[in-house]
Amino acid sequence: MTTPLGEEIALLIAAEGPMPVSRYMALCLGHPRHGYYITRDPLGARGDFTTAPEITQMFGELLGLWAVAAWQQMGAPDPFRLVELGPGRGTLMADALRAARVLPAFGAAARIDLVDTSPVLRAAQARALADHGAQWHDRVEDVPEGPAIVLANEFFDALPVDQYVWTGDGWHERRIGLGDGGRLSFGLDAAPSRIAATFAADLPPPRPGAVLEVMEGGPARALAGRLKAQGGMALAIDYGHAGGYGDTFQALAAHAFADPLAAPGQADLTAHVDFARLARLGRAAGLRAFGPVEQGDFLARLGLAERAGRLMRHAPPEAAAKVAAAARRLAGTGEGEMGRLFKVLGLAHPDAGAPPAFDLSEEFSR
Known part of the structure; x- marks a missing residue:
């Protein structure tokens, strides 16, 4: 399928x-x-994928209560920045702020900052958060100064990745060029990459054909540097792994996997997050990193079962069944289910201790 962006990319490659x-x-x-x-707005049944906040209000509510606990642990700074990276339609933040009303001082001290570049989604966020005085920013670096609590749900998977393939004589960068009929196609750089070996230094020896993915680290470095300099905590929630080899570059369109080269600009492109790299970037800036732990376990620690029970208690049978199904969808730990596939990493200023719902034994130290 030819798209306007595909034509522009082909001209750049040529x-x-x-x-x-x-x-x-x-x-x-x-x-x-x-x-x-x-x-576009990519979310929901008419979009290409669905995120946890759009499945159920419980997800954002539990993260709101986590943020309240984090704020108290930080010494209740007033004011502070409550930041969301990649906030979708604003659903997570709206649910979080509603749950945070249990402690009015939290809401009074919070200054809401949203990092997003999508005009379409910014408009949806503005509607969802009309009463909260939110500010929008293109980059982490643009968020005003001050201690911060940062939520990043399905943000890091959309950061660009570089890929390298081990051929026996070194790591060769995978590139996208023009194949038969001018179609986009994958190929390998002829010369081995010098930098790739540094990213694979802590991994087992690769086999021929092994793929190394390296996530662009700029936003993670900016976030970590800010938290170290000004204080705070962050949660990164995403599908991913704790380091290793594998080709996870993928496209989603209409809730199904698609060819990532077939329709540039018309499908969502993502890669599984390397949480080990994310943790190391945080540690390199002077933060402490905790996890990653599985999303199902993390939500259980925050009280997902209890919250679901309260919502179901006085609900009609059909509504109660939907709550139960949503809780299972978020926390299911079977192969490929969200509770297992999605991981949670906590980052904290070194003086703040372990973030809420993490144990000191879960500190990342590799």
Whole structure:
């Protein structure tokens, strides 16, 4: 399928040569005219995927209570920045703020900051958070100064990744070029990459064909540097792993997997988050990292079963069944279920201790 962005990418490749996966991904998601997130609301039944906050109010409510506990643990700074990275339609933040009303001082001290570049989603966020005086920013670095509590649900999976393939004589970067009929296709750089070996230094020896993915680290470094300098905690919730090899670069369209090269700008592109890299970036800035733990376990610690029970107690049978189904969907730990596939990483200023719902024994130290 030819798309306007696909034609533009083909012209770039013809002029400059094959491009890294990271550049292709960045163009597909964030191109100022044709980028996927610039042109649409991708969420829900009529979109391409559904996130946890859109499944049930319980997800955002539990994170709101986590944020209240984090704020108290930080010494209840007033004011502080309550930040969400990639806030979707604003559903998570709206649910979190509603739950946080249990402690009015939290809401009075919070200054709401949303980091998002999508005009379409910003409009939805503005509707959801009309009464909260939210501010919008393009980058983590643009959030005003002050101690911060940061929520990032399905944010890091959309950061561009570079890919390298082990061929026996070294790591060769995977690039996207033009194949038969001018179609986009994958290929390998002829010369081995010098930098890839540094990212694989802590991993087992690779076998031929092994794929190494390296997430773009700029936003993570900016977040970690800010928390170290100004104080605070962050939660990163995403599908991912704790380091290793594998090709997880993928496309989603209409709630199904698609060819990531088939329709540039028309499908969501993601890669599984390397939580070990995220933790190391935090530690390199001077933070403490905790986890990752499975989402199902984390939500159980926050009281998912209890919250579901309260919602079901006086609900009609059909509504109660929907609450129960939503809780199972968030916390199920079978193969491929959200409770197991999604992980949670906590980052904290070194003086703050373990973030709420994490144990000191879960501190990342690799």
